[in-house]
Amino acid sequence: MTTEHVSPVRYQIPIDDKFIPISDLIGKKITFKHLGDIHCIACGRKTNKSFSQGYCFPCMRSLAECDVCMISPEKCHYAEGTCRNEAWGEEHCFIDHYVYLANSSGLKVGITRETNIPFRWMDQGAAAALPIYKTKNRLLCGLIEACFKKQVNDKTSWQKMLKSKPDSIDLIQQRDELFSTFKKDIDAINKEYGDGAVTELTTQQPLEFNFPVENYPEKVKSLNFDKTPEITGNLVGIKAQYLILDNGVLNIRKFAGYLVEFNTN
Numbered sequence: 001m002t003t004e005h006v007s008p009v010r011y012q013i014p015i016d017d018k019f020i021p022i023s024d025l026i027g028k029k030i031t032f033k034h035l036g037d038i039h040c041i042a043c044g045r046k047t048n049k050s051f052s053q054g055y056c057f058p059c060m061r062s063l064a065e066c067d068v069c070m071i072s073p074e075k076c077h078y079a080e081g082t083c084r085n086e087a088w089g090e091e092h093c094f095i096d097h098y099v100y101l102a103n104s105s106g107l108k109v110g111i112t113r114e115t116n117i118p119f120r121w122m123d124q125g126a127a128a129a130l131p132i133y134k135t136k137n138r139l140l141c142g143l144i145e146a147c148f149k150k151q152v153n154d155k156t157s158w159q160k161m162l163k164s165k166p167d168s169i170d171l172i173q174q175r176d177e178l179f180s181t182f183k184k185d186i187d188a189i190n191k192e193y194g195d196g197a198v199t200e201l202t203t204q205q206p207l208e209f210n211f212p213v214e215n216y217p218e219k220v221k222s223l224n225f226d227k228t229p230e231i232t233g234n235l236v237g238i239k240a241q242y243l244i245l246d247n248g249v250l251n252i253r254k255f256a257g258y259l260v261e262f263n264t265n
Helices: 057-062 086-092 119-123 138-148 158-163 171-181 183-193
Strands: 002-004 010-015 018-020 029-038 097-103 107-113 128-135 198-200 230-239 242-245 248-251 258-264
Touching: 002 119, 010 258, 097 138, 097 171, 107 119, 107 138, 128 138, 128 171, 138 183, 158 242, 171 183, 183 198, 230 248
Parallel strands: none
Antiparallel strands: 002 010, 010 018, 029 230, 029 258, 097 107, 097 128, 128 198, 230 242, 242 248
């Protein structure tokens, strides 16, 4: 789903060649019907199973965007000459990146490309987010994130995130504490990769996000086209990449490439 940073966040869902303003349908009954086909979002090949949120198995095994370093950026192996696609890596990884703190299901650390701000944070269901370091490439962000993971979560608990708004967190205070705790680690990274490789961001203010949710579920039940080809329910909210229905939640991104029919009642 595409997002727009307004209050509340506005969502559109791509189906075929159209974008449906799904935010406008909150409070209404909606139906998705999986028609059986799954196509790779990279090559278009028909596949029996989707991998890595929309790819066929050959693309998952061969494309740079599906490599292990996309999940663990500190494992970047471009310098070893083994990048799956050097041109893709240079375009997507060797550009400015940011380390950030976010409050989604609690405090977490993450990284994102400059071009993904603020969309990355809306996709994660963050109530607030704060960029704290700017780096020259993805690897450097990954090295910082790997340090911070000793003290801060790098994952969102999606079930907890979908049950309620998180308690407020002073992200600036958390940033300053991390700056102090990991100063030697960051200095070592700058020394190894050159002064200016990593820049502290001390004047940024948190961005806040309000999601269009009428009712949060007490229990989170995941809906799945593979098990239930037709999913019907009243849309009571949208958060991160999840549609919250009165009978469960549907992770739209997980089913990228699925051919579906969509109706409103």
